[in-house]
Amino acid sequence: MNKEEFLTQMQDVLQTEEELSFDTVLDDLVEWDSLSVMATMAFLETSFNVKTNMNDYKSMKTIGDIARKAGL
Amino acid sequence: MTLSTFKHAKISGIKTVIPQGYIDIDNELEYFDNNPKKLERAKKMVGYGRRYIADDLTTVTDMAVDAAEKLIQEMKINKEEIDALIFVNQKPDYKEPNDACLAHGRLDLKKDCAILDINMGCSGYVNSLWTAFSMIESGAIKNCLLLAGDLNGRTIDPSDRKKAPVFGDAVSASFIEYCAEENPSYFVIGTDGKGWNKILYPIGGTKIPFTHENIDLRIEDENGYYWDAKQSILKGEDVFNFTMDVAPKLMNDTMQFAQWNIEDVDLFSIHQANYQIVSSIMRKAALPADKVPSDVFSKYANNSTTSVVTVLCDQQKPLGKTILCAFGVGLAWGGAALDLTNTYNGGISTYYPPKEQVSHQKQIENWIKYFKGEENE
Numbered sequence: 001m002n003k004e005e006f007l008t009q010m011q012d013v014l015q016t017e018e019e020l021s022f023d024t025v026l027d028d029l030v031e032w033d034s035l036s037v038m039a040t041m042a043f044l045e046t047s048f049n050v051k052t053n054m055n056d057y058k059s060m061k062t063i064g065d066i067a068r069k070a071g072l
Numbered sequence: 073m074t075l076s077t078f079k080h081a082k083i084s085g086i087k088t089v090i091p092q093g094y095i096d097i098d099n100e101l102e103y104f105d106n107n108p109k110k111l112e113r114a115k116k117m118v119g120y121g122r123r124y125i126a127d128d129l130t131t132v133t134d135m136a137v138d139a140a141e142k143l144i145q146e147m148k149i150n151k152e153e154i155d156a157l158i159f160v161n162q163k164p165d166y167k168e169p170n171d172a173c174l175a176h177g178r179l180d181l182k183k184d185c186a187i188l189d190i191n192m193g194c195s196g197y198v199n200s201l202w203t204a205f206s207m208i209e210s211g212a213i214k215n216c217l218l219l220a221g222d223l224n225g226r227t228i229d230p231s232d233r234k235k236a237p238v239f240g241d242a243v244s245a246s247f248i249e250y251c252a253e254e255n256p257s258y259f260v261i262g263t264d265g266k267g268w269n270k271i272l273y274p275i276g277g278t279k280i281p282f283t284h285e286n287i288d289l290r291i292e293d294e295n296g297y298y299w300d301a302k303q304s305i306l307k308g309e310d311v312f313n314f315t316m317d318v319a320p321k322l323m324n325d326t327m328q329f330a331q332w333n334i335e336d337v338d339l340f341s342i343h344q345a346n347y348q349i350v351s352s353i354m355r356k357a358a359l360p361a362d363k364v365p366s367d368v369f370s371k372y373a374n375n376s377t378t379s380v381v382t383v384l385c386d387q388q389k390p391l392g393k394t395i396l397c398a399f400g401v402g403l404a405w406g407g408a409a410l411d412l413t414n415t416y417n418g419g420i421s422t423y424y425p426p427k428e429q430v431s432h433q434k435q436i437e438n439w440i441k442y443f444k445g446e447e448n449e
Contacts, residue, residue: 015113015117034297035114035117037309038118038308038312041309042312042348045356051313053310
């Protein structure tokens with residue numbers, strides 16, 4: 001998955017209409033809620049085989065942080 | 073990991089009952105800031121839909137007895153020939169005696185019938201089936217009535233938004249029998265008791281009994297979810313990671329143990345924790361979507377112990393080679409490879425409570441009379 005595809009997929013994962021970039025701040029998204037955290041966990045697990053936990057999300061600030069966690 | 077093969081036990085029939093009452097997530101807009109977009113988003117992400125909820129006077133045994141009576145009648149089972157009754161649930165009618173005793177009495181089963189309650193949640197049906205198959209295979213019994221279900225829908229406060237939209241009530245009855253002809257079945261059973269605190273009711277047992285001081289405890293977290301003394305704590309993220317570690321592997325281990333390929337399997341019945349979890353397991357185990365019902369959660373919600381049976385009973389086509397995959401509280405899990413080609417599928421029926429239900433207050437008054445020896449006055 002390239003970075004473009006990752007951003008498109010993240011839009012679907014978070015069910016947001018906002019245009020996303022690696023600099024998008026998670027807390028600026030109205031959709032960044034507990035449902036989104038679970039959906040992101042599922043996305044990283046099933047698409048990248050990457051396991052995350054609540055502490056990971058406390059330290060992630062941007063969409064780029066999620067992408068790096070995914071190994072992109 | 074416990075691997076077990078049985079050759080002479082089979083599920084002869086299954087039946088599920090659900091309560092009359094239900095809640096549709098579409099009617100709970102107030103919990104989504106009255107914003108239909110937020111509601112639709114949650115439906116799409118988690119799969120929220122309809123959940124059936126028993127009324128306050130209905131117990132798990134009431135519904136189990138109804139499911140059993142229906143199955144007995146539909147399959148023309150002779151009650152005199154029932155050797156054992158197993159009841160698996162975690163919300164029993166009384167602290168003592170166990171629900172299997174209550175069900176035995178109400179079903180009017182013979183006295184030389186063994187009974188057993190199994191206290192297990194989401195993985196309970198597969199573990200109980202394994203127990204019943206073991207008892208039959210050993211020659212201890214010829215058949216067993218297995219009752220499975222819980223009333224999580226009834227017992228969770230509707231304002232508990234982490235759990236209330238997830239759980240619905242259902243109870244099933246299965247009839248398990250010895251079969252002379254070979255009918256191999258394969259079980260993979262596992263436990264991680266170190267995860268005991270991932271889903272638990274901390275208060276209300278003997279560890280911390282309810283007191284006037286603790287009963288009103290109510291704590292809110294940063295997401296606006298709360299825990300009160302009468303409710304459970306569910307560490308959703310940890311349970312998700314546990315599920316991803318265990319469930320896809322369990323599915324593959326079970327198939328491998330049975331020497332079945334994905335092509336051999338007609339149906340994968342996965343515990344309907346929620347749509348997101350079922351679809352994640354499906355993706356991770358690389359299962360074909362047409363063999364993995366993932367809409368049962370939206371139709372009936374998470375039926376805990378009996379959720380894998382709800383999937384079976386909801387099928388509109390005959391059952392065949394089936395993989396059951398169940399996991400949850402404990403933490404515990406179980407997988408089974410079963411040939412259900414000749415299993416009677418009684419589907420899903422509605423439980424109607426008796427017209428004259430006795431209120432809790434009236435029941436207490438009756439117990440006071442009973443205690444004083446005045447019940448016949």
